[in-house]
Amino acid sequence: MQSWPKVSIPALPGQGYPLRLFDTATSELRALAVGPTAQIYVCGITPYDATHLGHASTYVAFDMLIRQWIDQGRTVRYAQNVTDVDDPLLERAAQTGESWDELATSQIQLFRDDMTALRLVPPDDYIGVVESIDWVIERITVLDEKGAIYRVDDDLYFRVDSDERFGQVGHLESAQELALFAERGGDPQRVGKENPLDPMMWRAAREGEPRWDSPFGPGRPGWHIECVAIALDRLGMSFDVQGGGSDLIFPHHEMGASQAQVATDSWPYARHYMHTGMVGLDGEKMSKSLGNLVFVSKLLEAGVDAMAIRLAILEHPYRQDWTWTDSDLARASERLERWRAAVSPPTGPTPTRALDEMRRALANDLDTRSALRAVDVWAEEQRLRGGDDDAGPGVISRSVDALLGVAL
Numbered sequence: 001m002q003s004w005p006k007v008s009i010p011a012l013p014g015q016g017y018p019l020r021l022f023d024t025a026t027s028e029l030r031a032l033a034v035g036p037t038a039q040i041y042v043c044g045i046t047p048y049d050a051t052h053l054g055h056a057s058t059y060v061a062f063d064m065l066i067r068q069w070i071d072q073g074r075t076v077r078y079a080q081n082v083t084d085v086d087d088p089l090l091e092r093a094a095q096t097g098e099s100w101d102e103l104a105t106s107q108i109q110l111f112r113d114d115m116t117a118l119r120l121v122p123p124d125d126y127i128g129v130v131e132s133i134d135w136v137i138e139r140i141t142v143l144d145e146k147g148a149i150y151r152v153d154d155d156l157y158f159r160v161d162s163d164e165r166f167g168q169v170g171h172l173e174s175a176q177e178l179a180l181f182a183e184r185g186g187d188p189q190r191v192g193k194e195n196p197l198d199p200m201m202w203r204a205a206r207e208g209e210p211r212w213d214s215p216f217g218p219g220r221p222g223w224h225i226e227c228v229a230i231a232l233d234r235l236g237m238s239f240d241v242q243g244g245g246s247d248l249i250f251p252h253h254e255m256g257a258s259q260a261q262v263a264t265d266s267w268p269y270a271r272h273y274m275h276t277g278m279v280g281l282d283g284e285k286m287s288k289s290l291g292n293l294v295f296v297s298k299l300l301e302a303g304v305d306a307m308a309i310r311l312a313i314l315e316h317p318y319r320q321d322w323t324w325t326d327s328d329l330a331r332a333s334e335r336l337e338r339w340r341a342a343v344s345p346p347t348g349p350t351p352t353r354a355l356d357e358m359r360r361a362l363a364n365d366l367d368t369r370s371a372l373r374a375v376d377v378w379a380e381e382q383r384l385r386g387g388d389d390d391a392g393p394g395v396i397s398r399s400v401d402a403l404l405g406v407a408l
């Protein structure tokens with residue numbers, strides 16, 4: 001499906017440094033050695049109650065990683081899914097009487113708008129479950145051929161024991177695994193399962209639920225296989241980073257890794273697993289089920305600057321859990337103002353000639369073409385001078401922003 005608009009990233013002099021990044025699977029900070037093209041898969045939203053600050057915080061963290069790669073001169077291949085068919089989405093649609101696909105479509109657009117406002121680099125591949133059904137069917141077929149699939153009634157399950165490395169992403173005790181599996185969409189109690197942790201791969205059609213035809217009967221994909229199918233199709237095995245919030249370590253990323261490893265007879269699924277801390281409100285994790293949400297779109301509607309939201313997020317180390325408070329936003333807004341004043345003193349010495357020329361041009365029947373030329377001339381002078389004019393660039397970037405509506 002359509003991603004959101006590209007962000008322009010100014011080229012900087014010099015080059016960034018090699019990156020060390022915490023890896024969940026090895027529980028250590030380690031060098032992230034990537035080739036000329038860095039490949040990343042970040043789990044996307046389930047499109048209802050988007051975009052709360054927890055989502056925003058998680059996606060901003062991955063945006064920071066991507067910007068590091070870009071600063072190192074690498075190209076980035078970035079894939080993200082949208083869980084546009086899943087139990088929680090269908091339940092919400094049933095509660096509100098909306099159709100599930102209309103709910104998804106409107107929430108995905110809200111998410112795109114929020115990501116755009118926050119200036120996040122968009123994924124190259126932004127793909128919904130409904131677009132990846134064929135890939136899911138192919139992967140399940142391969143897993144079935146390898147003996148990793150069994151039936152309970154008409155539903156298909158994956159044998160976690162078919163992967164000898166199962167458990168090596170999260171390194172959890174089995175009691176913890178069971179508890180988290182039950183809490184996060186799993187069905188450990190279902191009668192007929194071989195291992196309570198085995199996840200559903202294909203859910204046979206139930207009355208009133210969306211369904212797709214498949215060789216295993218009509219139904220819809222289970223949660224984890226959707227990400228495996230998309231990541232393997234778009235990036236292939238052993239891509240650089242699998243990302244998401246820490247609530248996805250288990251079962252989601254553990255299951256994904258095992259399914260991919262068994263399907264391809266190779267290891268690892270991802271070379272690095274990066275997970276972000278949970279953002280809370282009033283002492284609880286911000287979550288759709290608790291309903292304690294602060295929405296990016298509501299803050300923007302209330303006139304909050306998206307860049308202040310971004311700064312408020314960046315104040316927190318990405319791996320730590322943290323709690324959103326109004327004072328986070330107040331501090332970030334104050335910082336933003338200070339920075340903006342610093343790059344462009346409002347009462348600075350003299351406005352540059354270029355600013356004056358822009359103003360003259362615009363005052364003359366909105367002569368935008370001449371205003372653009374004035375900035376062209378300034379940019380060329382900067383280039384020739386090597387950019388040693390301290391106040392100039394800030395004044396111009398603010399001027400271009402303020403007068404032309406173009407954020408540099």
Ligand code: 5CA
Nearest residue numbers: 043044045046054055058083244245278279286
């Ligand atoms: N669609 C699945 C992933 S395939 C999903 O987890 N969707 S989600 O909408 O629930 O979450 C989207 C992303 O936001 C996930 O990476 C999740 O870990 C992260 N996230 C959800 N709640 C929070 C929170 N309170 N704080 C930080 N990140 C969060």
Ligand code: ZN
Nearest residue numbers: 043044227252
């Ligand atoms: Zn996912």
